[in-house]
Amino acid sequence: MSGAAGVPARGEPALNEALLRYVLRLADTSLILGQRLGEWIGHAPALEEDLGLANLALDLIGQARLLLTYAGEIEGQGRDEDALAYLRDAPEFLNLQLAEQPNGDFAHTIVRQWLIDAWQLEIYAGLASSADTRLAAIAAKALKETRYHHRFSSGWLTRLGDGTAESRARTERALASLWRFTEELFAADEVDQRMAEANIAPALAGAARGWNERIEADLRAAKLARPPAQPHPWHGKRGVHTEHLGHLLGEMQHLQRAYPGASW
Amino acid sequence: MSVSAQGALAEQRIWQLLAEVPDPEIPVVSIVDLGIVRYVRSGADGRLHVGLTPTYSGCPATAAIRSGTRAALDAAGFADAVLDEVLAPAWTSDWVSPAGRAKLAAFGIAPPAAGPVSCPRCGSLATERISEFGSTPCKAHYRCTACREPFDRFKCI
Numbered sequence: 001m002s003g004a005a006g007v008p009a010r011g012e013p014a015l016n017e018a019l020l021r022y023v024l025r026l027a028d029t030s031l032i033l034g035q036r037l038g039e040w041i042g043h044a045p046a047l048e049e050d051l052g053l054a055n056l057a058l059d060l061i062g063q064a065r066l067l068l069t070y071a072g073e074i075e076g077q078g079r080d081e082d083a084l085a086y087l088r089d090a091p092e093f094l095n096l097q098l099a100e101q102p103n104g105d106f107a108h109t110i111v112r113q114w115l116i117d118a119w120q121l122e123i124y125a126g127l128a129s130s131a132d133t134r135l136a137a138i139a140a141k142a143l144k145e146t147r148y149h150h151r152f153s154s155g156w157l158t159r160l161g162d163g164t165a166e167s168r169a170r171t172e173r174a175l176a177s178l179w180r181f182t183e184e185l186f187a188a189d190e191v192d193q194r195m196a197e198a199n200i201a202p203a204l205a206g207a208a209r210g211w212n213e214r215i216e217a218d219l220r221a222a223k224l225a226r227p228p229a230q231p232h233p234w235h236g237k238r239g240v241h242t243e244h245l246g247h248l249l250g251e252m253q254h255l256q257r258a259y260p261g262a263s264w
Numbered sequence: 265m266s267v268s269a270q271g272a273l274a275e276q277r278i279w280q281l282l283a284e285v286p287d288p289e290i291p292v293v294s295i296v297d298l299g300i301v302r303y304v305r306s307g308a309d310g311r312l313h314v315g316l317t318p319t320y321s322g323c324p325a326t327a328a329i330r331s332g333t334r335a336a337l338d339a340a341g342f343a344d345a346v347l348d349e350v351l352a353p354a355w356t357s358d359w360v361s362p363a364g365r366a367k368l369a370a371f372g373i374a375p376p377a378a379g380p381v382s383c384p385r386c387g388s389l390a391t392e393r394i395s396e397f398g399s400t401p402c403k404a405h406y407r408c409t410a411c412r413e414p415f416d417r418f419k420c421i
Contacts, residue, residue, distance in 0.1 A: 051398065055397040138321075
């Protein structure tokens with residue numbers, strides 16, 4: 001399967017392996033966050049927000065499909081997007097732990113979304129000029145979508161943070177509870193370093209600066225304080241997950257596990 | 265007739281065919297009107313290639329557009345034509361044709377354009393956005409404060 005369409009011969013197995021892991025990290029973060037947002041359908045506080053969250057979920061799952069398809073081609077073992085989404089177990093998922101955290105209340109969902117939107121803005125902007133043209137094309141498209149995702153989440157962050165005493169208290173609780181998962185966003189490991197050296201992915205130090213500036217500006221607009229840094233060295237991108245991922249996968253994968261190969 | 269003249273005729277015929285393939289979500293416009301068809305040309309393999317680009321990464325209509333295009337090509341004797349998925353450059357609402365914009369407006373959907381949004385029903389510019397999200401990924405939800413009608417706007421992206 002080394003001749004799969006669109007995948008240039010890379011020749012160097014270690015680089016190929018790092019690229020596979022990198023693409024799976026991006027794909028899984030979008031997929032798992034999209035699945036979480038889907039849980040809101042029919043339950044959001046207002047119809048417009050229900051549609052908004054569903055639209056975000058749709059974009060994220062669409063991004064995940066493009067990325068998982070590419071990952072399957074890089075791997076070259078014949079796995080397609082469905083095999084990768086439905087037939088892997090929790091330790092094989094490489095999404096950020098932040099993405100798998102439960103929805104909680106609306107403020108909790110908005111804070112989680114906003115933190116990841118700001119991260120995706122930096123990562124996709126860097127990837128849009130990637131030396132890997134396939135990844136560049138997927139990122140350029142996803143970036144356009146992420147811009148309005150961030151408008152949605154940062155707009156709500158302001159309304160909730162600078163809203164009523166109740167909305168503010170809930171947003172502060174969400175920030176305090178989710179902040180530890182942000183350590184992972186820019187903690188570069190050997191995969192990140194290898195991708196940056198090959199000009200495939202942006203260096204995480206630069207992306208972290210952009211993210212921090214945006215986060216600070218959004219927090220000021222919402223009149224919220226940045227929580228203190230909380231060490232949390234267990235990283236989803238290395239396959240270490242919180243107990244929530246297994247439950248999410250149980251629901252997401254049930255049909256394909258119970259009826260392998262079932263299709264519409 | 266030369267081979268290249270035959271090829272040009274076939275390309276022209278395919279453009280005409282695709283101009284009749286409706287968007288599954290907004291059937292008043294075709295996939296050509298929306299700028300989804302990026303090219304019709306002969307490839308190095310000697311076969312005709314049709315380039316389709318998805319509008320939004322997760323647009324559920326993408327698969328239906330592909331199968332609608334396939335069916336139109338097959339029915340017209342172009343079963344040999346190849347469908348390519350084109351990701352770059354990313355689709356933009358700037359590619360919606362003038363004819364497509366006119367059809368959207370006539371159907372009651374404000375077409376994508378810079379500047380103030382005009383109500384597709386009464387033409388007033390006294391409009392406001394209710395939500396950046398609507399019934400499909402490509403539309404936002406607006407209302408007109410003059411005639412009081414809600415309407416969809418095709419998003420600028």
